[in-house]
Amino acid sequence: MTGVSLSPAPSSPLTLDPRVWQLWGKADPTRASEGGPDWHPLLCHVLDVVACAERLLVHVRPDRLDALAAAIALPREAALPWVLFFVALHDLGKATPPFQVKVAARAQALLDLGLDFPNRDEPHGSLSTVLTTKALTEHGLPPRLARWVARSVGAHHGEFASLGKLGELEQEKGVLHPGYAGDKPLWALLRTHLVQALAGVCGISPSTARPSLPQGAANRHAFAADLAGLTSVADWLGSNADVFAYVEPPASPADYLALARERAVRAVDAAGWRLPPRPPRRTFRELFDKDPWPLHEAVEELLPALRGPSLVVVEAPMGEGKTEAALTIFDALAARGASGLYFALPTQATSNQIFGRVERFLRAAFPGETHGLHLVHGDAGLSERYDALKARAFAMRSVDGVARGEGGPVADAWFARSKRALLAPLAVGTVDQALLGVLGVRHAFLRLHGLAGKVVVIDEVHAYDTYTSELLDRLLSWLGALGATVVLLSATLPAARRDALVRAFGAAPCPPAAYPRITLATAGASSSSTSFPARRAPxxxxxxxxxxxxxxxxxxxxxxxxxxxxxxxxxxxxxxxxxxxxxxxxxxxxxxxxxxxxxxxxxxxxxxxxxxxxxxxxxxxxxxxxxxxxxxxxxxxxxxxxxxxxxxxxxxxxxxxxxxxxxxxxxxxxxxxxxxxxxxxxxxxxxxxxxxxxxxxxxxxxxxxxxxxxxxxxxxxxxxxxxxxxxxxxxxxxxxxxxxxxxxxxxxxxxxARLAELDRESEAQERTEKNKALMIELAAPDANDPFHDLARVFEDEDPRIHRSLRAKTRLGEPSVEVVPVIGRGARVVLAGDPGVTIDLDSKDPPPHHAVVAAARQAVGITHRGVVDALLRDQARGPACFEASGHLRFHHVLRLDDAGRTTIAGVSLTLDPELGLVVGSLELPDNEAP
Structure with a gap:
């Protein structure tokens, strides 16, 4: 990206108080034994994060800078200093007594400077929200924009501060109660100097053009989700102490920012951030080395009409090449600057299959280039194909997408964690992973930020019940607001469902062309429908x-x-x-x-x-x-x-x-x-x-x-x-x-008569399912405050949480993942892999090979009586499972040497030919399979 650079503002009229350097931002007592400082100045940590945000926006995700700039009505050159200043203020709440008291040695040093420590506690994200509101209004931002920015950057630990919480913390808007802000005036003085120093190094001065409040609720809330996601990512990268080593207080903020920029290049590179593909414009024949089928010809004809965020609904029979059609759309939009691809499938099995197809596509379509590709679902860590891409990543690192070694897809470990996976430029996984972006769970906005500006393909879109369909509709509304193009694939989509999907994206449905067809919709406009012939005779x-x-x-x-x-x-x-x-x-x-x-x-x-x-x-x-x-x-x-x-x-x-x-x-x-x-x-x-x-x-x-x-x-x-x-x-x-x-x-x-009665029951069930979805999902982007309830702390995969409280992407009977084992006492062997022994009572996680082996032997149980009994008798899994990230919510199923057990009066048998048999398989005399 060219034409954007960050220069410090003219010298600030306020000389930095040297005591600001005594506020700590990161601390680790073990680092003292390594010969370095055991704490890192707050101002240095914030500049580490600023440098990472700058590196991401200028060199890796310029599309997000363009989107953020457009939202606040500034050109990209003028918007960059403001966005970085916003990010810089994310930890302003650390310059308060509740945070600074957390390290005793630093608290004592600050006491010696004359600061006080009232006995209050509060997460620093909420405190940052209050203090950032005032800092931004003092720098000329409209009050409503200042509050939205403050809530966005303050949410970097996963949740937006609610208006009720802010009311508890504030004397007036932007002013903390003294119990949180400190009674001594020195606290306020140091915060003022800290903010002024950050404004100066970010390039904010009295003459700098001021941003405007994004027009329209949907644009405002898309901006908030995007900014919150950017802040979280930059904070994670900037918190890598192996790259951003702790330092003694430096000479000046500008001097340290120069060092932080050098380190940010390494931090972003080490994490594996790469530019998404930027191919030349290619035809289907050039892309796949074969003649297009009618669907592919129809897709190529509509590509010029794909300007801005769009919805493409492909309805075509099985075997018509819908996957290739979706990849053709991605390739064309990647050439125009799309920020990546997420290919979403209904199941892990279908995700695994399409993952292989996308990997082969990347190798053929981008020979010699290195691109990050990730598999995103709960058992992705068990995929041998995905493991192979992770192994290759260590030898092939490039920020700018330049080939190293032989090229080809890789999977950098930084993105392999569930909350980060959708940040990867290219990924294949289950639709559930995307739906988590519109559920009331921590860091939901991070998933939305990861999908922003991408091509999001959702296959088998007909395959979801009312509950999941409601979540999908809500996801479409957010994806449209965040500049994504969505491609929906189905062979058997009812007309009413197609129209609902178009409306969810923000467009008006149109009369359908003959089947098979493609429907094209743009948010805020009408849709159009085009027919094409099937490739084979009926x-x-x-x-x-x-x-x-x-x-x-x-x-x-x-x-x-x-x-x-x-x-x-x-x-x-x-x-x-x-x-x-x-x-x-x-x-x-x-x-x-x-x-x-x-x-x-x-x-x-x-x-x-x-x-x-x-x-x-x-x-x-x-x-x-x-x-x-x-x-x-x-x-x-x-x-x-x-x-x-x-x-x-x-x-x-x-x-x-x-x-x-x-x-x-x-x-x-x-x-x-x-x-x-x-x-x-x-x-x-x-x-x-x-x-x-x-x-x-x-x-x-x-x-x-x-x-x-x-x-x-x-x-x-x-x-x-x-x-x-x-x-x-x-x-x-x-x-x-x-x-x-x-x-x-x-x-x-x-x-x-019977059908009418069943229809009434079905309609009642659909209302119930839709209401359950409405209770757990984010409000639409054009709602008044969609992030108000984004503070649930439950683990959506934890079977112990009551179903009404869990943030689920699908309804269904409760289930438990069990690992079948054989043995007596604490030490057991895996029923399906007797060479692996596990000490169930150990407080340490099993060795890596045993974790992988156990996870590969896991099987799901949905029988209500068995599940209830397992959760009652084993409120938690064994201690060693609790200590393992991958096995955390797994339970053990103790079998005898013949592979049998009985739970709640129900027999269970692990049979190598039949799988897990629950209950008896005997048929009554009058019943046949």
Whole structure:
């Protein structure tokens, strides 16, 4: 970035009182043994942070300087001194008795100078907010802007001071009660000198142009979130004592700032901050070395219209290349200065898959360049691919994106912590990580700051319930205010949901073009819709309703000549039962002897599930080399999202129609070099007939009604029951709207009455879910004070916190992550890795290899009785887990040598073939899988 530099203001009329240097900002008694000072002057620490903020704004994230400058109506050259002055005041609250008393030796030295220490305590962030308000008004800022800036920089430890808290601390606006400010006038004098010194080195003088209050509430609050995030990041970087070594009081602030700037270069570089990619403008063909499909051509045509923050909604059938379309948009906007990419997926499994695709994209699209890429979800630390990028980061460091070594993606450890991950220029992870930016949790604004100005891609946007959808809508409103461009991907998005997403971004919905389509919206304007042709000719999928009891034998007949089938069910228990039934058929010789039989669901230990996912992709992906002659994969909903799998025949339990269509998208997905077996040469979907479907009021849905909304299941059954086939993509939109649209389906009186009752129950449930989201989320950016309640201190992943108080991104039954172990007493071995022993009573965390091994063996339990009993009997995990960041909220599941235990009267068995079995899998005589 050129044209911006920071120069000290003309010499201040106030000569710095040397006693200011005696106020401490950082302290560490252990540093005295290393031969250096054991404390760091407050003025020096603040200048360390200023230097880091300057380095970030000028050399790494100039887009944020542009955004902050535009908000306060100043050109970037005039805005930089003010932004740095704002950041400099973040620790002004440390120049008070409640903070300075925390180190006894320094407190005594200040007493000797004539300062006093009233017996009050208060976090220095709140005190900074009060004192900064006055300092800024005295430097000519409008009072409202001074307060907003003060609250923003004072929030650097995670929470904005509420107006009520400020009222408790102030005598009048900007004036602390003496108990916090100190009774001795010397306190106020030193603070005045400190502020004046900071104004001088930042370039603020009486003649400097003054900033204005951002116009409009949304702009004001986006500015506040951005400034708070910048301040927190600069404070973290400037607190690295290994780079910013403690010093004796220097000669002058200007002299020390020169040293701090040199150190800031090292601090920012050591953390791994790199410029996001800045490619030349490229066509799809240049980017991917292949011809574009119709979706990609349509995307290229709309790219010139992407000016400023935009919303792009891509609705296209499965297999149309939506991921490549999103990366094409990113590449084009990166060339224009977008600050990075966050690709958000609904699950960890899909995140892991797309992470690999984005890594390959970066290697091919930016050869020889080094860019930081991070995986962002709760188990990212267990990814071998992510670990490999971390290892490479140590050998490849560059602030300016210049290649070192062989180039390629890296993952610097500084960004690997959960609160920092979204700051990375490029990242792939779960949508939950982005949604935390609009929940009332500490440092929520930091996540918003990390996403500001980026291209944010959210895949499978149809896949969320009312609660999570409300959070997603709120996230869109903030992303639009923060200058992000959002790309939403879906194959099966209801019209009402699409319009809600457009409105959430701040645009007006428009009449939709024909499906498949792209909707383009700009905040504060209307939207537009463009259609494009599907890349393949319509595919006819035969629908056959099959009675459950005869399914295994029918499947055996269908695969007698070979073929790859998938059987998708709605619960883990049903998946395990179905697998056992098919295994018994194979053992009896009723299935081909060489048939590969697999099982995939969410109740396998992490390592086992990851291995099964890799095996499924190898066997049923687009290639031919590993595809078995005959196979059946039994699985749950994990098979319907993003995984690139291709089957010859599919069986599925009834689910909401959009999910049935998603599942059907895995039928005959790829063109095969070898012909498919004759019995499965046409794509066929077998739907399991629900129980009692002959009744006038319609069928029962059993356990599926606990997973999905009963009214949606009934509407989906009505939409599909009389069909012999569906044509993809032609029938996708009509089927979706027949279930989720306003029109009532044609049905007999008994069915109509039942559906009306289920609809009423569904509407009540949706209101409840939306209200729960409203209670926990940030207000919209155009609200009066969205940060008022940003002070919750609960850990959102802690299962001990009552569900009504936890900041959750999704509703659902409470769950606990358990590590299965075998042994007696304190020392146990991992059930899935007996070579690893853990001392549960140790107060120290297990060795790193044991932590990783334990985390890889973890499995989630959602059975309500078992979860309640575990939390009652083990209020906390073992001591060594509590001491480990990664295992902190894990519990142990003690098993006998056969892998069994009983909790709350429920049997649990860890079976290597079945995963964790909860309860009995025996079927009643009249029930079949």
């Amino acid at each position: 595919v006819t999928v035969s629908l056959v309703w099959q009675p459950a009891p005869t399914l295994p034998e029918r499947l055996a007949q269908a695969l007698s000549g070979g073929g790859c089938a998938v059987w998708i069910v709605n619960t883990v228990r049903r998946a395990q039962q179905t697998y056992l039934a098919l295994r018994a058929l194979r053992d009896r010789g009723l299935l081909p002897a060489d048939l590969d039989l697999g099982l995939l669901h969410a109740r396998f230990p992490f390592d086992a599930r990851a291995g099964r996912e890799r095996s499924a992709e190898a066997s049923f992906g687009p290639g031919e080399a590993s595809r078995p002659r005959a196979a059946i994969l039994v699985g749950t909903q994990v098979l319907e999202q993003s995984l690139d799998l291709d089957f010859d025949l599919m069986i599925t339990e009834l689910a909401p129609v959009d999910l049935v269509l998603q599942r059907a998208g895995r039928l005959h997905r790829h063109t095969r070099e070898k012909p498919r077996p004759r019995a499965v040469e046409r794509p066929t979907l077998w739907l399991v007939r629900p129980e009692h479907d002959e009744r006038p009021e319609g069928p029962e849905f059993g356990a599926s009604a606990l997973i999905y909304t009963p009214s949606v299941l009934l509407r989906s059954w009505l939409a599909l029951r009389d069909r012999a086939e569906i044509v993809l993509p032609t029938d996708i939109e009509p089927l979706i709207e027949s279930v989720y649209g306003d029109a009532a389906p044609a049905a007999a009186a008994e069915l109509t």
